[in-house]
Amino acid sequence: MAKEKLKRSLGLWDVLMFGVGGIVGAGIYAIIGQAASLGGNMLWLSFVIAAIVALLTGLSYSEFVSRFPDAGGSFEYIKQGLGEKTAQYMSFFMAFTGIVAAAAISISFADYFSRLLEVPSWIIVIIIVALMALFNILGSKYSSYYNSFATVVTLLGLALVVVVCIPDIGSTSLFKLNDKGWTGILAGGALIFFSYIGFEDLVKMAEETKEPEKNMPKAVMFSGLAVLLIYVLIAICAVSVMGWEELSGSDGPLAAVIETKLGSIGATILVIVALFATSKTILSNILGTSRLIYDVARDSEIGWMKRFTTLKGIGTNTPNYAIVAIAVLAIIFGLIGNLKVVASISNIFIFIVFGMVNSALLRLRYLNRGENNKKPYFRIPINVNNIPIPTVVALLTILILFGFNIYNLFQGNL
DSSP: OOOOOOOOOBOHHHHHHHHHHHHSSHHHHHTHHHHHHHHGGGHHHHHHHHHHHHHHHHHHHHHHHHHOOOTTTHHHHHHHHHOHHHHHHHHHHHHHHHHHHHHHHHHHHHHHHTTTSOOOHHHHHHHHHHHHHHHHHHOHHHHHHHHHHHHHHHHHHHHHHHHHHGGGTTSSOTTOOOTTHHHHHHHHHHHHGGGGTHHHHHGGGGGGBSSHHHHHHHHHHHHHHHHHHHHHHHHHHHHHHHOHHHHHTOSSHHHHHHHHHHHHHHHHHHHHHHHHHHHHHHHHHHHHHHHHHHHHHHHOOOGGGGGGGOOOOSSSOOOHHHHHHHHHHHHHHHTTOOHHHHHHHHHHHHHHHHHHHHHHHHHHHHHTTTSOOOOOSSOOSOEETTEEHHHHHHHHHHHHHHHHHHHHHHHTOO
């Protein structure tokens, strides 16, 4: 019996918006305050460092997705480079990261929502996770419609921050170190890395993308570069208007920035934008993790996991059992989780996953160094004996930021 296939319904624009939407999400609204306490006025450099490390790994994802346009994403890549057993072990870390990240962001959504209406947080957590799961069950195209709309709203909100803050740019030194020095900047970059895990969800859309070998690498790199520019602008604007000390002590830091310029009406607008930003990030986490579980179950010999290969969405074929299971677990974690702690925990797991993906590509290239294999549409440049130097650098920089993420935990910066 032939395996059911996911429908290829997404074009370059769709996956590009998924990429931008998956990265520009809860991170910029929830993490920027804590990062400011580490990076000070040079918060913008922390964003640059996080983005460069993420983009170096993005190159590895781009080559892998060009070679293996599979719904499993990192699971498939690690399997191809390091073997199926290693990939199966790692799949639990990948799924855990997506589930707990969705849970943490649902808490952030509830916090923002409470600024508008007094509703118990646990009710909001259940409703928003269930609603985003429903969008996923309706199908990737409907998820794409909501994601695209929410991404546009999010970007307009960030554009509003930039526009109203432009007169203040230059009012403070953007090259002045705080008392934490370069350690603070790197620690800030490690914390901010939570904002860049969208690559992991994006590549899992490969089986639902038209010409994924060409379109996915473009979406990965273009979305990463676009988000880098947006984040640096926001960081510069935020510290220019409020200063890093006040920014780091604010609840809802971007809303506080806008309130400084436009009053309570502006703050309310930013809260509404934040609701779209956080909800679409939950959507992306559920979507990406469900595709991972679908792919792992499809390749697994474990009987009970075969249920997760069922494709019976409301609007089109989607891995609905996987979506429901993820939503239930996300709600459970969301009722007891903490955004700050989970961000650092998610970083630990995503650093491990990113490190394994880079290692898998290095081993795959090493094993194929003497063969005349057909080259993929996208292949990482700058190679020595078929070993991509950018991937080696990516692995080293991940190890450095991983160390600073541990530093954040032990120093109590979270």
